[in-house]
Amino acid sequence: MKIKVVKDILGANEQIAERNRQLLDSKGVLAVNLMSSPGAGKTSLILETIKRLKGKTRLGIIEGDVSSSLDAEVIGKEGVPVVQINTGGGCHLDANMTHSALGNMPLQDIELLLIENVGNLICPAEFALGEHKKVLISSIPEGDDKPFKYPSMFHKADVVLINKIDLLPYLKFDTDAFSQAIRGINERAEIFQISCATGQGIEKWVSWLLTQMSRRQS
């Protein structure tokens, strides 16, 4: 891990994020920042989204990982543009990394950019990338107490996807209590229950995405 003297890094990040947003707007691209704990289903959600939107919507994907390009390789097989960011130990994407990735993305050819952040329920919440919407995936096996323990991420989400609902029969998880806990922190977030394993609920998520895109174009 490299140590840097860091001063008002969030302020600087916001400025770069704003420039990213202007670039995306000028190209008519809706950008969504997907955040979650490790293994909650970000890559699976991207694959399910591609499956449903391919041929209808021009997608691009940015893959953020501490290390490896495993997910980018899997997604690359779907025939959509993918840019990998490796943070090299860093625990979140930032606007500068995103700016570099945007330079390698054919923005004129896409309408919807899904950005998979690093698997982490804390730091990614604090760093804007230039996205239009923040989406949090929280999965059943993580437990229904997560909004209390990681409030900032739940507070900032425009959408909370409750993933892996196919595992509900095998785990203690109170979906009503979980939704109430989210509401205590965030009144505006849309909440969808989904399973990337069975496909349940994915249509609602995709409809939400399409609605956001049409709102921006109108």
Place this chain on the structure above:
Amino acid sequence: MKIKVVKDILGANEQIAERNRQLLDSKGVLAVNLMSSPGAGKTSLILETIKRLKGKTRLGIIEGDVSSSLDAEVIGKEGVPVVQINTGGGCHLDANMTHSALGNMPLQDIELLLIENVGNLICPAEFALGEHKKVLISSIPEGDDKPFKYPSMFHKADVVLINKIDLLPYLKFDTDAFSQAIRGINERAEIFQISCATGQGIEKWVSWLLTQMSRRQS
């Protein structure tokens, strides 16, 4: 989130961690740093460990969380000394926070200190607390690709506990491939398969703890 000018923070952290370790050694306390993704089972493991060692081994617990004292309240009911650390947004415990917590822990009355780190598979790996052993809990629903994506945490672990093996029938997870992936990064780590839900494998973990304690006392 507060912004600080940070300079060589890891070096300073190491010095404080070393002082914590000396304090723990002078009191004959074995300290174990429990790390994992959010919801992988740190608190459940602590509860299972207390259940098996209560009356035999004098335990103390430090609970690290971004926010809330939910886990400390649950553990406090077991009648063992618990100190809560709230990081207030910080994504990992550090040696200084641990030092403060040790000041509130009756060290002369305990032999084994379990420190539950913040749920995060990245940053806690970089910050020594003064612990004698680092234990990583990785759970089946997170997927078997995690060693490739979060190599530092897997590299530094003395023990990797594969938790939630009761969910193996319902998920795609190759335990052999997972163990091989760990071995590619870390040849020395002990690997145990456990389920905090069913109790499977917990005895081996507890035996490992008792062996570490007897080695230190001999």
